Amino acid sequence: MRYKFIILILIQIFILTGIILYREHWIKTGTKIILKTAPIDPKDIFRGDYLLLRYHISSLDLDKLNVREDFKKKERVYVSLEKADDIWRPVSVTKAMPSQGIFIQGRVRSFSESSRWEITVQDEAGQIVNLSIAHSPKLRKEDHVLFCIDSERNVLAFFKDLEKTCSSGAPVQGIVEDVNPVNFRRLDIEYGIEKYFVEEGAGRGIEGQRELMSEVSIRRDGRPIITGLYIDGKIIR
């Protein structure tokens, strides 16, 4: 019985070792890319001891990407990526695995008709700036507003009280020229890299960060694994 017991325990150890070696091989041999990310709700960053990450490729505007296909929930999809300024951005979504280029595999979380609001603002220098916001901003023409925006010109917050300051994002102050709702076909995708486990309490430093970068290793079939998180240009693993 002793030997049978040892064999069974060895099998358990092999299972653990197998998973570790498989993941290590994936990290070593996969293509490294950098994706832009943000904690889903920066005010409530911790749910348990992991960060919930949302990527700029987590929600895609299919109309912008010129994708006409319809998708089903939990369907496997491949998002082709192209590098621009060190960050990889989405260029297309397909159901079949692309034969070339860099792509990431995910599963459809939801496929729906959605809306966003395009805001045209004349800034203090007289320049016209086009901004975008996910929810109805309830702004009118001629309103004087301070917007806090990210690098993609998405509005993170706005204030009609101009005395306020942006806690995150870049400030843009100006007069609203136009607000238009835009309907688009939205595809939400889950890639399996949405959780980043950290030590309890260690996320406090990350809390203020609106924009993080994830280093991801992609396997040949597009499946990703997180290998690190960039905070202020410094990588933590």
Added chain:
Amino acid sequence: MEQRRDKPSHDPLFLNKLKREIEEWLREGLIDEPLKDRLLSRYRFIEDTGQRAVPSRLITTLSVLGAILAGLGVILFVASNWSLISRWGKIAILYSSLILTYGCGYYLGYERQNYPKTGAALIFAGSFVFGAGLFLISQIYHISLHYPNGVLAWSLAVMPVAYLLRLRTLLSLSIVVLLVWFGMEASFQVIEDERVYMHYIFLYFMAGITLWSIGLMHRDFLSLKTFSGPYIITGVVVTFLSWFILTFTDAWQNSGQNELLIFFIVITGLFLLSIAFRSLAGDNERLWLIESISLFILIAIVFYLSVSAGNFSGSSLRIYVILSNILFLIVTLGVMILGYIRRYPAYINTGLLFFVLFVFARYFDIFWEMLPRSLFFITGVLLLLIGGFMLERKRRKVIRQFKEGTDAV
């Protein structure tokens, strides 16, 4: 170690059963007094160990609790020092605690044999460390999508250890983890709205029946009989629990498209296999054929309901609910009667529990609107007190009779 091979199981429960059997053999004249003594002397070491380890139930409970706490301690230690310990450090802690707990458990319980309960508890803890290890690895590599495979690996890797060392607590752990995996894997496959839970009820209903039948199969083979309890108890409880939900009109939903068909087919396949094995066993229990046919009809009905993408509304819903209630009542009573005939306390206890739950649920459903509130509660309390008292008295009497070895029916 070579000596050990000659020694049979050292499970005290086994010894108790054996003693009762031997008395029976003696009465029937199959064996004589000297042979009885020789047979019992083979197992004397269990008694010696047992006497030293009194009260054994308390020790088992404490050991299992201790084992779970030790396992949790390892996880918490790693979790609270997450960034201080390198990736390979975490893995090293995991491997060393795994080998240490298993090694100590085996040495104490099976090599030296003087601490069987502590040994079993440490092996139980080792299985927890293994499960914790699977999750630790998922954390180290930040895996968040489709990790049910890890849960399945946990259950399947622990099960052979339970069989080899004849540990029923470990088998129970493996079965419960397997049931959790079922739910996780199914929720990964179901594409529909998360609010539709009907698939899961059917899934667990069928899984319960299959576990139950696998347990009965174990009972028919002498070498596997020890393992029947965990299967039968979880099986009966899961079956009745899922079914109990379906005795409420409001619980039924239109299940729509069925993505779990493959699950239902596999579960039914396993069920049929267990029935096939049962029919191969030479020494079947009384009424086994009726029992197997009833379970077969039950699983066939649930299979039909789950794949027919039923439209459970209006008059068809009424019929389903009425049939579900009548059948539930018949089956709980049937299980109790079978328990009396076979002197099987697990059947009587679970049957009785769900029978009482059922009576109360229907009492609330039917009389809540009809009776004035005060009368409703007074009648309810009286029903509860008198019914509960009588049932409990009867139950205790029957189980005592089983233990004394007299005929119960």
